[in-house]
Amino acid sequence: MTIRCFSRTLRRMREPVSRREALGRIAKASAVLGAAAAISRLRFDPGGLGLSEVGGDRQVRSFAGPPGPASAPVLAIAKSSTEPAVLVRRAIEALGGMKRFVSNGDVVAVKPNIGWDRMPVHAANTNPLVVAEVVRLAFDAGARRVVVTDASCNEPNRCFQRSGIWRTAHDLGATVILPAAHRFREVRMKGDVLDVWPIYTPLVNADKVINVPVAKHHNLSKYTAAMKNWYGLLGGRRNRLHQNIDVSIADLATFMRPTLTVVDATRVLMRNGPQGGNIDDAIDLHQVIASTDQVAADAYGCTLIGQKPENIGYLKLGHERRIGVMHWEELPHVEV
């Protein structure tokens, strides 16, 4: 067979080609050359390492609503009940109600702390009842869709299930999204230590963002709640951040400005943070803090575990960067 084909080719080689065929072949060759040239022009890679200069203005994703009435407090501390739901309602009511923050038809991202494979009693994650009440209020205020999500530290399925948040949020009709590789996109934050990082998209693809952290002890930064909760916005290897934990928290809080912050201090981990694991490590404080100022919320919160805002690095940085006000006593605040 091969020989036969070959001999035919040989025979053909001796025949002259027609003008038509010659033109056709030239046209085809030119087309291929042209296409190759076009591709290399369009997709030309100039090389280099692609490193760009760090610096420039820090990026901000602000979800802040319009300023409330002048009489509205910035910080509301609810401590008049033992029911988490009641506390949440009263605190948000004191700020002017959820309608001030959520408009009809909004997509609302609710960001609890679902970082650890711990049960509600361990107080390492946000209390599911607090999350539930925030979700309910958001729906009542007219939210079209409420997304509840977090990028967990431990295995996400376990964290979401055992924190109790998956079930409570799902029962209320919220969309619970579990972190997966395809949900992270690289974003330039231009922070002092956080420049280019993968960002968890469900938290930023929303009209309004409500931060619902849990107040707890942290071994490195002493106390964490609202500002540190944005660690859950990051993918990649977050373990490097601890080398400069205060600046990285400040960078994140600079980048991410939520509509509202609702700190769960119903049960607070006093030691062994941020994971806990021992029921005795946590005590019931029955408080919920609502604020439009994440720095002030943390500044008040840290007093709950016996810390002073001046001793907490990231609060000072947040204050200096004018993300919020560290001296919460000087702000208009109410206790309800």
Next chain:
Amino acid sequence: MLPDDAPDLPSPIPWLGRTGPVPAIDTLSPAPGTRGGTANHAQGHAGSRSHDARGGPGATASRREPRRLPLLGVHGGPGRVSAAHVPGGAPVAVSGAAVAARGVASKKARPKRKRPGSGIPARKVIRGLVWARRLAQAGFFGLFSFFLFNTAFRGTFSASADSPVRLPWPVEGFLLADPFVAAMTLLSTHAVYRGLAWSLVVLGLTLLFGRVFCGWICPFGTLHHFFAWVFPSRYVRGKARVEANHTQGWQRAKYYLMLAFLASALVGSAIGGLFDPICVAVRAIGLGVLPALQYLGIRGAGVAAETNVRALQTASDGSQDYLARTVWTSSQAYFHQTWLIAFLLIAILFMNRFIPRFWCRALCPLGAFLGVLSRFALFGMEKDHSKCTDCNLCLVHCQGADSPQGGVKHRQDECHMCLNCESACPEDVIKFRFLPNRRGTTSAPDLERRTVLASAAAGAVAIPGLRIAGWPDKGYSEKVIRPPGAVEEREFLERCIRCAECMKVCPNNALHPAFFEAGVEGLWTPILIPRIGYCEYSCVLCGQVCPTGAIQKITEKQKMGIGQKPVAIGTAMYDQGRCLPWAMGTPCIVCEEFCPTSPKAIWAEEVEVPKRDDHYSTQGEQPKMLTVKLKRPHVDPSLCIGCGACEKVCPIVDKPAVYVTSAGETRSKTNVILLENTSYGRT
């Protein structure tokens, strides 16, 4: 096979001593009103397998040339094939006519396909059963895949926070029903572990119906069945397929392998799991094929994300979510050194190109085990040799290479009970029935006594031979961190069948098939590689899916040590030369943050240490010396459970500054660090 010089006449049937003309097989007679067939006709018909070995060599010849003809542009020309098969010119006409007849038949409104030979139709019940078998194969393969996909914890919104995390399906079901696994572990541990009692079902089925497991149930067998149909479609067909489906001597290999493995089990190693078909399927598909598909999927999602077309991104996100919740999990799975596992799967599937179902015929120890048992089967084949016309249709469709054809004894031990032979037989030769007469059947495997003894001896000697090398009696490997709840190493090797269920289910991708870390004998047994994933503190899923009890079914309370001693799988150690606070004056202690025990096994000492200022000037002055406050981590070995969370999160990724070794594992009485009962932090 028909002799080439008498294409028109069926051959004499030698074992009856009968010669002379027999009524011609009707398809071979020229169809009326047709001319020589064309290549197109032949092509149009090439896919139909059931006609393959119909009749004479002319048909074979015309069928073997199909797609090449148009390329050559010559019909019936110099094709080597037809020249070889058709001596003289005459039969070309026959073949042409036959082809044309078929071509016409397939073109017209499909008149009832005519069966060759005497055209006696197969019994209705058999035709029904063949379809039932196909459905069963598809169904069981589907079930196997479903179980395999669900050998992963995905969480659910319906579970409350304090309900223990368990899998909703008996995902290890196929392994529990595997009598070879049960037999091996019975010999090695002298006990039948829990769910392995299900293997009695398959045992009972085999005693009733023979190797129905192989032909109807086995997902790995179905895979080979499928590939034996797809791979050789253009190569092993017709005559070649008939040749390939003859019983071969090397089919005995599987019996010898099985014997060797059973002998090894008797000596104390369930190493036969390396060849058990269910283990191979779970291991190769679960650790190789699925992660590879996931890799492609994620790569595709990345490309979709780059396009910046919103609709495409949404669609890709949606499909990724769906796949992550049904087929794989939300993060890419990696498995240590699985290239060999994947390569062997591909190789063994590729063998189907040359010998259909090579694995099932030559290597499968479970098939051999069931083959031995099938000699007692009550259901089987009865053959009437005198009616056989040697058309070989049964052989074309045979799965087990068990000699269904006339003139030789049927090999019941090799038969997969697929019933293809009776369905294909156009004469009244093959009958499957209860309590068949055994005149045409051999039911015991045809083995050589010396080889039997030799292979059993080899299996028995292999294990001490491997263990003299050190593992596990003398050599400890710091890398062999067994899953939580694993039994002591010698007992572990008696039980572990390398099925990879534990590795597949591990939610953190922490368990991996050992390569040679645990010696040659420990190939593909589970080890924990904290660098890739750590052991989730309250997770006990590996024990839940372990079919043989190599990993015991412990509860969360037992594992975490609530009111008792926790299960430790190793101990963390610091490499102070690499640790940031220890060696570089830089704050870190992520390890302490992630340490899941309470009180934490990692504790930090606050120190003030000198550190050179990194903002020194270039003026030639010495940089300033600063004092930095640091927390330096330490491990409390009495509290450490060796979960490896610290190693996983250590920011020094290539060679972590804190690492876990197997020392101090609860299951061992010798690989320990501390004197017993010195535990001061525990109740």
